[in-house]
Amino acid sequence: MTAAAGFLGGAKSRLLPASIPFRFFAAAALFHVAMWVVLIFAAEQVIGFRGGMVPALAAVHLLVLGVLTTTAIGAAVQLLPVATRHALAAHWPIKLVFWMFVPGIVLLTASMYLGRIELVIAGAVASTAGLLLFAGLLGDNLRRAGGLPIVAAYGWAALAALLAVILLGLALSVDFATGFLRDHAAVVRAHAILGGYGFMGMLALGFSHVLIPMFALSSAPEKRPATAGFLAAAAGVALGSFGAVLGHPHLLTAATLVGLVAVGIHLWLMLRALRTGMRKRLGLSFILVRAAWVSLPLSLLIGLAASHDRAGPNGPALFGLLLLGGWLLTFLLGVLQRILPFLASMHATAPERRAPPRLSELGATAPLNVHAICHGTALAGLAGAILFDASAAARVAGTIGLLGAMAFALFTADVIRRLPLASHASPLPSGG
Amino acid sequence: MFANRISQKLHEEHSATVAIMERLEALIASYRRGPPAGNRDAEVLLLREIADGVESEVKRHFDFEEQHLFTFLDTIGDAAIGAHLTAEHTAMRPLGERLAALARTGSSAGFDEASWSEFQRVGMDLAERMLTHVQKEEMALLPLLEDAMDAPMEARLYDAYAANA
Numbered sequence: 001m002t003a004a005a006g007f008l009g010g011a012k013s014r015l016l017p018a019s020i021p022f023r024f025f026a027a028a029a030l031f032h033v034a035m036w037v038v039l040i041f042a043a044e045q046v047i048g049f050r051g052g053m054v055p056a057l058a059a060v061h062l063l064v065l066g067v068l069t070t071t072a073i074g075a076a077v078q079l080l081p082v083a084t085r086h087a088l089a090a091h092w093p094i095k096l097v098f099w100m101f102v103p104g105i106v107l108l109t110a111s112m113y114l115g116r117i118e119l120v121i122a123g124a125v126a127s128t129a130g131l132l133l134f135a136g137l138l139g140d141n142l143r144r145a146g147g148l149p150i151v152a153a154y155g156w157a158a159l160a161a162l163l164a165v166i167l168l169g170l171a172l173s174v175d176f177a178t179g180f181l182r183d184h185a186a187v188v189r190a191h192a193i194l195g196g197y198g199f200m201g202m203l204a205l206g207f208s209h210v211l212i213p214m215f216a217l218s219s220a221p222e223k224r225p226a227t228a229g230f231l232a233a234a235a236g237v238a239l240g241s242f243g244a245v246l247g248h249p250h251l252l253t254a255a256t257l258v259g260l261v262a263v264g265i266h267l268w269l270m271l272r273a274l275r276t277g278m279r280k281r282l283g284l285s286f287i288l289v290r291a292a293w294v295s296l297p298l299s300l301l302i303g304l305a306a307s308h309d310r311a312g313p314n315g316p317a318l319f320g321l322l323l324l325g326g327w328l329l330t331f332l333l334g335v336l337q338r339i340l341p342f343l344a345s346m347h348a349t350a351p352e353r354r355a356p357p358r359l360s361e362l363g364a365t366a367p368l369n370v371h372a373i374c375h376g377t378a379l380a381g382l383a384g385a386i387l388f389d390a391s392a393a394a395r396v397a398g399t400i401g402l403l404g405a406m407a408f409a410l411f412t413a414d415v416i417r418r419l420p421l422a423s424h425a426s427p428l429p430s431g432g
Numbered sequence: 433m434f435a436n437r438i439s440q441k442l443h444e445e446h447s448a449t450v451a452i453m454e455r456l457e458a459l460i461a462s463y464r465r466g467p468p469a470g471n472r473d474a475e476v477l478l479l480r481e482i483a484d485g486v487e488s489e490v491k492r493h494f495d496f497e498e499q500h501l502f503t504f505l506d507t508i509g510d511a512a513i514g515a516h517l518t519a520e521h522t523a524m525r526p527l528g529e530r531l532a533a534l535a536r537t538g539s540s541a542g543f544d545e546a547s548w549s550e551f552q553r554v555g556m557d558l559a560e561r562m563l564t565h566v567q568k569e570e571m572a573l574l575p576l577l578e579d580a581m582d583a584p585m586e587a588r589l590y591d592a593y594a595a596n597a
Contacts, residue, residue, distance in 0.1 A: 217570050279563070358560045360560055
């Protein structure tokens with residue numbers, strides 16, 4: 001059984017009610033819009049951001065928790081049970097995750113923006129509670145994912161990174177009030193590596209082993225190189241995290257080199273899947289995916305340069321942009337625009353003498369074109385603004401990014417609006 | 433790629449179908465505003481390949497799956513996948529038959545505005561449905577057959593496949 005085989009083989013019985021995953025996707029789309037709004041208002045700090053309780057911190061957490069993690073939760077709770085062929089025991093814990101995590105992010109990021117330290121801790125506690133419950137659900141499903149060893153390995157590594165990132169995040173939020181940490185900046189760096197490359201990065205790499213072959217119609221990546229890629233990725237994250245906490249530049253260099261090996265293996269496997277896949281015309285979504293693949297090794301190289309103070313005064317901000325915006329956000333949006341209509345189609349029931357809806361009937365494509373242009377322009381503009389320390393340019397780039405995020409939110413809303421169409425399919429075509 | 437000979441044969445047919453559908457999409461995209469001006473050899477050949485390929489897919493391939501494979505899956509208690517894929521076949525059959533007829537006429541007599549417009553509409557509809565359908569069969573049906581079918585059943589169904597080839 002291939003990794004994606006479960007999508008149809010009894011998959012409908014393992015599909016959650018559409019309202020459950022789509023509430024996470026809808027929330028992520030709104031956080032995406034909010035992130036660009038905050039970025040516009042905090043443009044001066046964003047271009048030179050190195051951490052600290054400033055409004056730019058709210059933009060970073062709206063992106064990482066609001067967009068990336070919220071989407072990852074929605075996707076993981078839906079895709080994993082289908083792919084592993086093991087349904088979740090109950091739906092209420094996922095709803096509870098949503099109602100703890102999403103309001104927690106709102107409180108956390110609003111208080112970060114306003115600089116209200118006591119509320120930051122409350123928001124961190126609420127979102128942490130949601131994340132811990134999600135970690136339990138993820139762990140329970142991974143335990144039964146024996147048929148997907150590589151995906152499961154990435155999943156376990158992501159879970160371990162999630163627990164570490166939660167711990168460090170809580171410590172950082174308390175440290176804002178008490179100052180108990182000896183080196184706040186070092187913990188911030190470890191928190192960023194564990195969150196970006198550890199939790200979200202490992203999930204993205206792991207799910208790629210299912211999703212990219214599924215889209216390209218190719219075989220699953222070979223086990224040996226995939227295992228080597230996983231081991232290198234996990235070692236890179238571990239080395240990087242320890243190197244950051246200990247403030248050890250040689251460890252960070254070693255982590256980057258090991259990380260580059262992992263990225264090299266991963267990209268080789270993914271490009272091989274595309275080259276050998278039946279589908280050659282993969283459309284707009286894969287322009288975003290390919291751009292993300294370029295950003296991933298670039299982020300490591302800029303990170304390495306920044307750790308040795310060779311990336312200019314705004315090097316850390318450029319590193320953050322490439323890691324979070326260029327790699328993770330771009331990859332996620334590329335994949336999400338294919339998953340949303342596909343997931344909607346899985347909820348389709350075809351009554352007698354009715355044709356199942358086409359994917360293009362389940363989501364408008366025009367907003368995606370607008371989004372792709374705006375997203376690429378905004379990230380390129382932000383990179384330029386960071387390099388030249390130009391806050392006005394960052395504001396313009398942010399406005400373009402905001403338009404793109406609104407277009408993507410429109411697309412998400414359109415898929416949700418058309419969900420009933422999926423269960424009231426159109427009459428059979430006559431062909432004439 | 434597949435040890436099961438039926439899965440492997442269907443996989444090879446899917447590969448050919450995806451290639452034809454992608455060429456169909458490219459042809460339609462090349463002439464968005466109106467029909468091809470003259471009957472160039474390459475386009476005539478492509479239209480004939482589309483007609484033959486689509487006809488083979490919606491008749492022989494679909495019929496074999498419905499008459500032999502889905503009934504087999506039904507007997508082992510996995511009827512849902514067959515029902516889902518049969519519903520998609522039912523939606524695609526009239527489109528495929530119409531597209532094959534239009535492509536055959538177009539290859540010999542060319543297209544006017546009305547027939548090209550219909551070719552575009554039916555072709556895009558079929559291509560989108562077919563590509564998604566192949567994706568589902570590749571990811572779900574073929575591995576399921578590989579897992580569920582024993583050697584005697586594989587031999588019997590392979591003979592049935594060969595008899596229709």
